[in-house]
Amino acid sequence: MISRRTLLGAAAATPLLSLPSFAQGATKTLRYVPSSNLTILDPIFTPAAVSITHGYAVFDTLYGMDANMEPAPQMAEGHTVSDDGLTWEITLRDGLMFHDGEPVRAQDCAASLERWSKRDGFGQALGAATESFSAKDDKTIVIKLTRPFGRLLHAIGKPHSSPAFIMPERLAKTDISEQVTEMVGSGPFKFMADEYVSGDRVVYEKFEGYNPRSEPAAWTSGGKVAHFDRVIWNIIPDPATAAAAIQAGEVDWVASILPDLAPLIEMSPDVELFRQDPFGLISVLRFNHLQAPFDNVEIRRAVLKAIDQTPYMQSVTASEANQQQCLASFPCGLPGVNELGEGIIGSLDVEGAKQALKDAGYNGERVVILNPTDIASIHPHGLITADILTKIGMNVDLQDTDWGTVVQRRVSKESVDNGGWSIAHTNWPAISIDNPATNATTRGLGEKGWWGWSQDEVMEETVADWLSAQSDEEAQQLFDKAHARALDQVPTIPLGQTFQDGAVRTDLTGLLHASVSLFWNVDRA
Amino acid sequence: MSAYILRRILSTVPVVLFVMIFVFSLLYLAPGDPAAILAGDQATQEDIENIRTQLGLDRSFPVRFVEWAGGVFQGDFGTSIFTREPVSTMILQRVEPTVSLMIVTLIIALAIAIPMGVAAAWKRGSLLDRFIMLFAVLGFSVPVFVVGYVLAWTLALKLGWLPVQGYTPIAEGIWPWLRSLILPAATLSGVYIALIARITRATMLEILQQDYIRTARAKGAAGHTVLFIHALRNAMVPIVTVVGLGIALMISGAVVIETVFALPGLGRLTVESILRRDYPVIQAVILVFSFVYVIINLLIDLSYTLIDPRISY
Numbered sequence: 001m002i003s004r005r006t007l008l009g010a011a012a013a014t015p016l017l018s019l020p021s022f023a024q025g026a027t028k029t030l031r032y033v034p035s036s037n038l039t040i041l042d043p044i045f046t047p048a049a050v051s052i053t054h055g056y057a058v059f060d061t062l063y064g065m066d067a068n069m070e071p072a073p074q075m076a077e078g079h080t081v082s083d084d085g086l087t088w089e090i091t092l093r094d095g096l097m098f099h100d101g102e103p104v105r106a107q108d109c110a111a112s113l114e115r116w117s118k119r120d121g122f123g124q125a126l127g128a129a130t131e132s133f134s135a136k137d138d139k140t141i142v143i144k145l146t147r148p149f150g151r152l153l154h155a156i157g158k159p160h161s162s163p164a165f166i167m168p169e170r171l172a173k174t175d176i177s178e179q180v181t182e183m184v185g186s187g188p189f190k191f192m193a194d195e196y197v198s199g200d201r202v203v204y205e206k207f208e209g210y211n212p213r214s215e216p217a218a219w220t221s222g223g224k225v226a227h228f229d230r231v232i233w234n235i236i237p238d239p240a241t242a243a244a245a246i247q248a249g250e251v252d253w254v255a256s257i258l259p260d261l262a263p264l265i266e267m268s269p270d271v272e273l274f275r276q277d278p279f280g281l282i283s284v285l286r287f288n289h290l291q292a293p294f295d296n297v298e299i300r301r302a303v304l305k306a307i308d309q310t311p312y313m314q315s316v317t318a319s320e321a322n323q324q325q326c327l328a329s330f331p332c333g334l335p336g337v338n339e340l341g342e343g344i345i346g347s348l349d350v351e352g353a354k355q356a357l358k359d360a361g362y363n364g365e366r367v368v369i370l371n372p373t374d375i376a377s378i379h380p381h382g383l384i385t386a387d388i389l390t391k392i393g394m395n396v397d398l399q400d401t402d403w404g405t406v407v408q409r410r411v412s413k414e415s416v417d418n419g420g421w422s423i424a425h426t427n428w429p430a431i432s433i434d435n436p437a438t439n440a441t442t443r444g445l446g447e448k449g450w451w452g453w454s455q456d457e458v459m460e461e462t463v464a465d466w467l468s469a470q471s472d473e474e475a476q477q478l479f480d481k482a483h484a485r486a487l488d489q490v491p492t493i494p495l496g497q498t499f500q501d502g503a504v505r506t507d508l509t510g511l512l513h514a515s516v517s518l519f520w521n522v523d524r525a
Numbered sequence: 526m527s528a529y530i531l532r533r534i535l536s537t538v539p540v541v542l543f544v545m546i547f548v549f550s551l552l553y554l555a556p557g558d559p560a561a562i563l564a565g566d567q568a569t570q571e572d573i574e575n576i577r578t579q580l581g582l583d584r585s586f587p588v589r590f591v592e593w594a595g596g597v598f599q600g601d602f603g604t605s606i607f608t609r610e611p612v613s614t615m616i617l618q619r620v621e622p623t624v625s626l627m628i629v630t631l632i633i634a635l636a637i638a639i640p641m642g643v644a645a646a647w648k649r650g651s652l653l654d655r656f657i658m659l660f661a662v663l664g665f666s667v668p669v670f671v672v673g674y675v676l677a678w679t680l681a682l683k684l685g686w687l688p689v690q691g692y693t694p695i696a697e698g699i700w701p702w703l704r705s706l707i708l709p710a711a712t713l714s715g716v717y718i719a720l721i722a723r724i725t726r727a728t729m730l731e732i733l734q735q736d737y738i739r740t741a742r743a744k745g746a747a748g749h750t751v752l753f754i755h756a757l758r759n760a761m762v763p764i765v766t767v768v769g770l771g772i773a774l775m776i777s778g779a780v781v782i783e784t785v786f787a788l789p790g791l792g793r794l795t796v797e798s799i800l801r802r803d804y805p806v807i808q809a810v811i812l813v814f815s816f817v818y819v820i821i822n823l824l825i826d827l828s829y830t831l832i833d834p835r836i837s838y
Contacts, residue, residue, distance in 0.1 A: 039607040039608050039797075039801070040563070040607060040608070045563075046563065046565050047565045047566065119572075121567055161567065175579070177575040177576050177578070178579055179609050197789060198607075198608045198610070199619075199789055199794060199797055200618075200692075200789030234690075234691060234787065235787070235789070237784050237793065237797075238784050238787065240674065242690075244681070244682050244689045244690070248681060248685065250689055250690065250691065374800070404556070404557035404558075404562060404801065404802050405557050407561045408557050408558035408561050411558075411561055411570055411573060428566070440567055445569075448569055449569060450567060450569070451570075
């Protein structure tokens with residue numbers, strides 16, 4: 001029979017039994033809170049930032065992007081281009097291995113590039129100019145083009161929204177409409193599938209077989225040296241709880257801090273704010289080009305006249321340091337982007353807009369604004385736009401709903417009387433729309449393109465020319481031409497650039513700037 | 526008794542069937558498209574259509590329902606549209622935190638509420654009674670997330686006694702497990718303490734007026750014997766009923782608490798699945814909840830026979 005004393009003794013000993021052993025204590029662990037839950041593991045299947053963050057831990061890319069946004073060899077040793085610019089050969093460097101122990105072969109890379117080129121916007125542009133992705137031997141990837149594609153390394157080295165991650169051929173053969181669920185990469189961390197609980201935790205372990213480059217790490221290029229044995233993601237859905245957790249020392253790194261909570265972090269002695277992505281987010285107002293009234297370019301121009309970026313940015317963050325007016329259709333601060341929209345964007349000319357609307361023949365058509373109430377960074381945009389459009393005399397129907405419904409309805413091409421829409425807002429990581437090919441907000445692919453379906457043959461010809469450009473000067477000229485065209489046709493209205501801070505414990509060193517969190521190079525002081 | 530239990534268990538079949546049809550129809554009619562959410566912001570119409578076809582979302586209502594219902598009767602709840610994991614695995618991963626939260630909450634609530642209710646009834650009209658009733662009003666009125674933030678700020682962040690967030694499985698030790706649950710359970714228990722204390726007080730007040738209580742006192746029974754043996758036992762039937770209803774309410778309360786304290790439970794799984802339109806998960810979780818609710822009601826009905834020998838089935 002168990003006596004009361006025995007039971008109490010056992011209960012008192014229980015906490016001791018649960019203490020980690022010294023061996024466990026030697027394991028160096030980084031605790032990280034992503035900005036959202038990781039539900040889709042395949043980083044090619046989705047452009048979601050959290051999946052890309054996961055992708056960079058597990059997978060590697062042939063080329064990375066350096067701090068100047070120029071492609072730099074990563075898995076590649078180097079490359080050669082034929083004189084006619086139609087055949088590219090990329091050689092793999094030595095010592096590359098997948099987490100299952102198999103060597104990385106050119107066949108794996110060719111299959112991965114082929115799958116990626118069916119999903120990603122930049123990849124699709126490359127795919128359209130490609131005859132084949134193949135392997136000459138185990139170390140040499142051959143890309144045969146049908147026309148020159150001067151931006152090829154920028155495409156396969158792109159750092160955001162479905163980078164061209166390399167997977168084993170058997171996984172890369174998966175149909176692009178299906179997710180790859182087995183996570184075998186050749187990156188610096190292994191995904192621990194048996195410890196993964198979606199909505200709770202994601203665990204990575206340092207891949208001992210990873211062979212980092214010797215160059216210093218910068219953005220997604222250089223030596224990816226892992227200093228932590230384990231990286232554990234804690235999914236904390238509530239921003240206030242995440243902020244409290246890092247202040248209490250329960251986690252080391254919170255990817256995004258609610259702007260309202262930033263002052264609390266600034267007051268904490270052991271925690272500091274960290275702006276991961278120096279280029280931030282671009283908010284946009286997207287027109288439906290298939291339906292009246294925004295099938296009329298003059299009406300889109302009239303609306304542009306009335307827009308002021310300031311209230312939109314203020315609705316995302318109160319901190320002026322986290323707002324940047326950007327009078328351009330491309331994100332300011334990125335290579336090749338000139339602020340060509342001065343005098344066109346942000347003029348806040350309500351009276352001029354009213355007159356322009358009248359001159360354009362606006363006939364009182366109902367303007368349906370889809371407005372997701374559950375996305376804090378987008379919801380106020382709908383309210384501001386509704387107010388502006390009402391002031392200039394438009395017949396506004398602001399429809400509040402949830403994000404899931406907005407995502408469904410915005411792909412409807414029907415008229416507003418049949419469940420269609422006129423305006424929707426969203427935001428993009430600036431880096432993901434940094435050139436004429438990747439910027440879906442300015443492309444003119446029509447019904448085959450991004451929702452809103454802007455059709456613009458001139459723009460598409462300019463994009464094709466930019467992709468084929470053989471010199472930087474020519475490329476810049478074409479970039480500006482595409483930019484000017486976007487400002488003229490107003491497929492989308494840019495609403496300003498905002499920046500999101502994360503928080504890190506002050507004992508962390510070596511954090512890298514990028515559009516997503518990177519776990520190599522980070523160490524504890 | 527066995528026949529009664531069997532009859533009650535069999536009666537869950539039409540309930541579950543109704544829930545299946547209702548939930549499936551509701552989700553079918555509800556706006557939102559998981560294929561569009563999955564495809565992301567850059568996706569074209571063609572991408573979305575391909576994903577929809579791949580997931581079988583383009584098939585008709587009867588075909589999808591028959592396939593899903595057939596799977597459920599074989600114990601297969603399907604695969605999550607988003608994570609591509611079996612739904613049963615996802616649910617099993619989330620059961621422990623929610624059940625743990627509910628058990629600890631219930632223990633805290635009962636341990637505090639019943640003595641409070643009894644004391645308030647015993648000292649009716651006194652300062653103690655008023656204080657307890659004031660607490661009960663506060664318990665009902667203050668939203669659980671406010672209580673949660675205040676407790677987390679004081680006990681976890683300022684005093685460092687307890688973790689701010691997260692769940693430690695019981696397999697990692699009783700104390701770490703309990704430590705991770707004290708704050709969320711204390712937060713969630715507030716409203717149940719209020720509810721159970723009020724019911725206990727009201728029922729006890731009624732019982733304490735009964736003739737047999739006066740008889741017990743006249744026989745010279747001690748005050749605590751009268752209160753806990755004669756009165757409380759007879760007051761237990763309505764209290765147990767409220768506790769049973771409270772468990773159902775607790776499931777909805779768990780959604781908020783699991784979010785505030787980052788507990789990976791079924792409540793959060795439900796909300797996350799609804800927001801992203803992960804139909805197989807939503808359907809399975811609602812089925813599980815409805816089944817659990819039916820079983821809890823059965824257990825409560827059966828517990829009446831233990832509390833009051835005059836009740837039999």
